[in-house]
Amino acid sequence: MRKALGLTLVEVLVAIAVLSLVLVAMNAVLLSSIRQTAISGSRTQAVQILNYLGRRVVGGETALLPSSGETKVYDYGSLGTAFPDLPREVRFADPALYKAEIANQGNPNWASGLGVAVNAYRIRVCWRQAGEERCTEAYTLSAPPGGAGPAAPPLPGIN
Numbered sequence: 001m002r003k004a005l006g007l008t009l010v011e012v013l014v015a016i017a018v019l020s021l022v023l024v025a026m027n028a029v030l031l032s033s034i035r036q037t038a039i040s041g042s043r044t045q046a047v048q049i050l051n052y053l054g055r056r057v058v059g060g061e062t063a064l065l066p067s068s069g070e071t072k073v074y075d076y077g078s079l080g081t082a083f084p085d086l087p088r089e090v091r092f093a094d095p096a097l098y099k100a101e102i103a104n105q106g107n108p109n110w111a112s113g114l115g116v117a118v119n120a121y122r123i124r125v126c127w128r129q130a131g132e133e134r135c136t137e138a139y140t141l142s143a144p145p146g147g148a149g150p151a152a153p154p155l156p157g158i159n
Helices: 009-058
Strands: 071-074 098-104 119-129 132-142
Touching (some): 009 098
Antiparallel strands (some): 071 098
């Protein structure tokens, strides 16, 4: 009796089924990786915008500084108009896809004994992705708007 060489139909079907399961699992990992890469890229661009706004707030740009307890909002589509140099400063980011908020949180308790006027500001930059709004935020210090009281001296490397 001669022994048959090769694989049976059942063995081929089992191999194809196992290969299909492996490919489906790899596809799920790939899609998740692509989604996380997109989120990471948008977050990086939001942080670039946040850094741009933060530098201007720290510099004491009065047009950006809301009154104590108030918030200035630059809604989706208005950042590019409000800051024409933003596309040059923030390469690759489309300012129309982001929203920014600058909130004046007033004079921090620890700063009352310093003898200079300083306010804390929260800067928040948001974007829409995958049907939800995502945000990143930072806090910084600057002079109060309108120059109330002696302003803090410029900080080397920041102002």
